[in-house]
Amino acid sequence: MAEDGFVRVDGLTRHFALGAGGLLGGRPQIVRAVDDVSFSIRRGETLAVVGESGCGKTTVGRLVLRLIEADAGRIEIGGTDIRALDDAALRRFRRRIQIVIQDPFGSLNPRMTIGAIILEPLEVHREGNAASRRARLAALLEMVGLPAEFAARFPHELSGGQRQRVGIARALALETDLLVCDEAVSALDVSVQAQIVNLLQRIKREQGLTYLFISHDMAIVRHMADRIAVMYLGQIVETGPKRAIFDAPAHPYTRALLASVPRSEPGTRPAPAVLGDIPSPIDPPPGCRFHTRCPHAGDICRTVRPAPVALAAAHTASCHLLDPATAAQLRSPS
Amino acid sequence: MQQTQLLTVRDLGVRLGGLHLVEGVDLDLARGRTHGLVGESGSGKSVTAMAIMRLFDPRLFQVRARRIAFDGRELTDLDNRQMRRIRGAEISMIFQEPMTALNPVLTVGEQIIETLLVHQRLGRAAARRKALEMLEWVRIPAAARRLDEYPHLLSGGMRQRVMIAIAIACRPKLLIADEPTTALDVTIQAQILDLLHELQTEMGMGILLITHDLGVVAGYADEVSVMYAGRIVETGGTAQIYRTPRHPYTEGLIRSHPPVDRDVDELATIPGGVPQPHLRPPGCRFGPRCAHHRAACDLADPPLIGHGGGQRAACIRHADYGAPPAPEAAHG
Ligand SMILES: Nc1ncnc2c1ncn2[C@@H]1O[C@H](COP(=O)(O)OP(=O)(O)OP(=O)(O)O)[C@@H](O)[C@H]1O
Numbered sequence: 053m054a055e056d057g058f059v060r061v062d063g064l065t066r067h068f069a070l071g072a073g074g075l076l077g078g079r080p081q082i083v084r085a086v087d088d089v090s091f092s093i094r095r096g097e098t099l100a101v102v103g104e105s106g107c108g109k110t111t112v113g114r115l116v117l118r119l120i121e122a123d124a125g126r127i128e129i130g131g132t133d134i135r136a137l138d139d140a141a142l143r144r145f146r147r148r149i150q151i152v153i154q155d156p157f158g159s160l161n162p163r164m165t166i167g168a169i170i171l172e173p174l175e176v177h178r179e180g181n182a183a184s185r186r187a188r189l190a191a192l193l194e195m196v197g198l199p200a201e202f203a204a205r206f207p208h209e210l211s212g213g214q215r216q217r218v219g220i221a222r223a224l225a226l227e228t229d230l231l232v233c234d235e236a237v238s239a240l241d242v243s244v245q246a247q248i249v250n251l252l253q254r255i256k257r258e259q260g261l262t263y264l265f266i267s268h269d270m271a272i273v274r275h276m277a278d279r280i281a282v283m284y285l286g287q288i289v290e291t292g293p294k295r296a297i298f299d300a301p302a303h304p305y306t307r308a309l310l311a312s313v314p315r316s317e318p319g320t321r322p323a324p325a326v327l328g329d330i331p332s333p334i335d336p337p338p339g340c341r342f343h344t345r346c347p348h349a350g351d352i353c354r355t356v357r358p359a360p361v362a363l364a365a366a367h368t369a370s371c372h373l374l375d376p377a378t379a380a381q382l383r384s385p386s
Numbered sequence: 387m388q389q390t391q392l393l394t395v396r397d398l399g400v401r402l403g404g405l406h407l408v409e410g411v412d413l414d415l416a417r418g419r420t421h422g423l424v425g426e427s428g429s430g431k432s433v434t435a436m437a438i439m440r441l442f443d444p445r446l447f448q449v450r451a452r453r454i455a456f457d458g459r460e461l462t463d464l465d466n467r468q469m470r471r472i473r474g475a476e477i478s479m480i481f482q483e484p485m486t487a488l489n490p491v492l493t494v495g496e497q498i499i500e501t502l503l504v505h506q507r508l509g510r511a512a513a514r515r516k517a518l519e520m521l522e523w524v525r526i527p528a529a530a531r532r533l534d535e536y537p538h539l540l541s542g543g544m545r546q547r548v549m550i551a552i553a554i555a556c557r558p559k560l561l562i563a564d565e566p567t568t569a570l571d572v573t574i575q576a577q578i579l580d581l582l583h584e585l586q587t588e589m590g591m592g593i594l595l596i597t598h599d600l601g602v603v604a605g606y607a608d609e610v611s612v613m614y615a616g617r618i619v620e621t622g623g624t625a626q627i628y629r630t631p632r633h634p635y636t637e638g639l640i641r642s643h644p645p646v647d648r649d650v651d652e653l654a655t656i657p658g659g660v661p662q663p664h665l666r667p668p669g670c671r672f673g674p675r676c677a678h679h680r681a682a683c684d685l686a687d688p689p690l691i692g693h694g695g696g697q698r699a700a701c702i703r704h705a706d707y708g709a710p711p712a713p714e715a716a717h718g
């Protein structure tokens with residue numbers, strides 16, 4: 053599946069134990085945050101990971117950066133097996149992969165100037181001298197569209213959009229190859245969101261970056277992505293080129309997700325496409341995890357996990373309905 | 387027209403010390419209809435709603451209005467006791483974050499019963515029966531069991547359903563819904579909006595729907611008012627405003643939102659950001675961000691100018707056209 057990927061992820065799994073049972077006894081509860089996830093990203097491509105809250109998007113991003121450790125699976129970036137790196141090698145490797153998160157304010161040190169914040173990665177990696185850093189800072193501020201005098205300001209003096217620009221400048225301070233954007237524009241007002249979306253697009257073009265773009269917003273994803281992976285309860289249920297996902301969504305969850313997004317066409321209301329709540333990732337439903345909300349679910353969906361079915365070039369979905377071997381038993385009148 | 391009018395607000399302003407949080411707000415809502423109030427963060431949507439509900443502490447906030455007419459009564463004439471009787475019964479409100487709005491130490495049932503007992507002559511047993519009925523109305527599965535649960539056990543979507551149950555328990559004529567689905571996932575949002583719409587059809591209540599999501603407004607609002615930096619800059623029928631926005635801010639908002647059903651090359655942007663209340667510029671507040679800005683824009687805050695069909699926009703660009711400009715093709 054991941055033949056020529058710059059990023060190749062295979063069987064990635066991470067569970068979290070909640071409480072250890074303790075005095076009250078009982079078995080610890082296991083959150084299956086990411087469960088056997090595989091994908092690849094070509095160099096210069098944007099893969100969007102989309103899904104509703106709690107489906108494991110952030111955890112995937114943090115695993116790829118090795119900000120948290122995986123339980124199982126393989127992560128390869130530019131041919132390097134990330135999980136096999138020792139501390140020193142990981143530090144060196146981190147120069148090439150960076151993350152932009154939703155709330156840069158929470159993560160920016162309020163007592164550092166914007167200039168110091170942007171240059172911190174150079175500091176950490178002992179890169180350059182005073183003069184080269186000054187030049188780099190000026191170039192970065194210009195790249196993200198901030199006036200040079202912002203270098204001396206502090207985070208609280210900046211608007212949300214400006215802080216997000218700082219977060220991006222900082223992520224680009226070293227020679228980055230892969231940028232993980234985790235809800236990087238989700239907290240912004242629409243008019244500002246559009247500015248940052250365009251900025252991310254332009255920087256990607258100019259610097260030849262590769263993006264792992266994590267978002268819950270289908271409209272933003274449509275605008276940003278080359279390929280899309282749709283996640284539900286810790287698993288990828290459908291993956292394919294943007295065209296395929298939007299023009300021929302195959303998995304019932306992808307269809308429901310798309311149908312639920314409000315259209316900006318007056319008078320058109322999204323019909324509620326699925327019933328009920330998203331189940332807890334603690335003890336997720338057996339078989340197909342979506343079966344509790346799926347209008348097509350049959351017996352097999354409640355017991356057997358569906359394997360990915362190839363639908364078209366690089367377009368796969370994991371659904372019994374799409375698998376010729378199992379579809380017949382599901383096509384009962386509903 | 388006059389008889390179907392439910393809410394008429396004229397020249398509503400809220401001040402905090404010397405700061406104008408909102409100014410000159412006019413709103414009209416007919417019975418059984420939905421008016422969308424849309425704008426970016428800090429534009430004054432919640433402040434407007436809180437002022438109508440009279441939820442501000444008068445020792446801190448100066449709320450002034452020429453008129454707030456609701457269902458044939460002038461709310462500005464009512465004393466606090468009379469207002470309390472209306473609030474929660476004839477006008478009720480749901481909030482963005484249902485967890486902070488619900489009382490964590492009371493069960494779901496107790497919270498609905500409390501609202502019912504304040505406003506209606508009912509025995510406890512009858513109120514409990516009614517509370518159960520309300521939970522069924524908002525389609526909470528296993529309602530009888532939920533009645534005795536505490537809010538923290540519920541998902542975000544279920545909490546919002548409980549909030550709606552409390553809000554409609556006394557069959558209000560007006561529901562103010564302040565970002566009722568912003569904290570929810572999109573499949574749950576579709577369920578909640580659908581529920582609100584159904585309840586509105588059954589009960590005939592008017593809804594003031596506050597949101598920053600233009601898609602939500604497009605689907606559910608009959609009329610829309612766009613707020614910017616404390617003022618309404620454009621108002622009118624939803625279809626007309628989406629087709630031919632007359633205020634550059636409205637146009638910018640519509641175009642900067644990527645559509646989910648087609649591709650666009652590059653998003654239109656509005657430079658800069660929404661100014662804080664103490665940094666609002668003189669004249670037209672949108673001036674510094676506006677592509678059509680000229681010197682005259684800085685002289686005075688432009689009034690709303692009519693464009694026919696009930697559409698009005700606060701932009702002087704149209705004043706010197708004399709007649710409203712010819713409808714342009716919708717943005718592409
Ligand atoms: N209790 C308060 N004390 C001081 N200022 C306030 C208060 N409530 C609101 N404001 C200010 O009034 C302005 C309007 O705020 P409001 O909450 O109405 O915005 P909004 O349009 O509802 O935004 P959002 O989309 O973020 O909810 C903002 O500048 C806000 O900071």
Ligand SMILES: Nc1ncnc2c1ncn2[C@@H]1O[C@H](COP(=O)(O)OP(=O)(O)O)[C@@H](O)[C@H]1O
Nearest residue numbers: 068083085104105106107108109110111112333
């Ligand atoms: N450190 C952690 N400890 C326990 N549970 C966690 C931790 N991180 C994430 N989770 C859980 O894993 C699931 C997936 O979370 P996350 O990756 O943040 O989802 P998303 O980003 O898609 O909203 C959620 O149920 C979340 O509560």
Ligand SMILES: [Mg+2]
Nearest residue numbers: 109110111235
């Ligand atoms: Mg997340």
Ligand SMILES: [Mg+2]
Nearest residue numbers: 431432433564
């Ligand atoms: Mg608000």
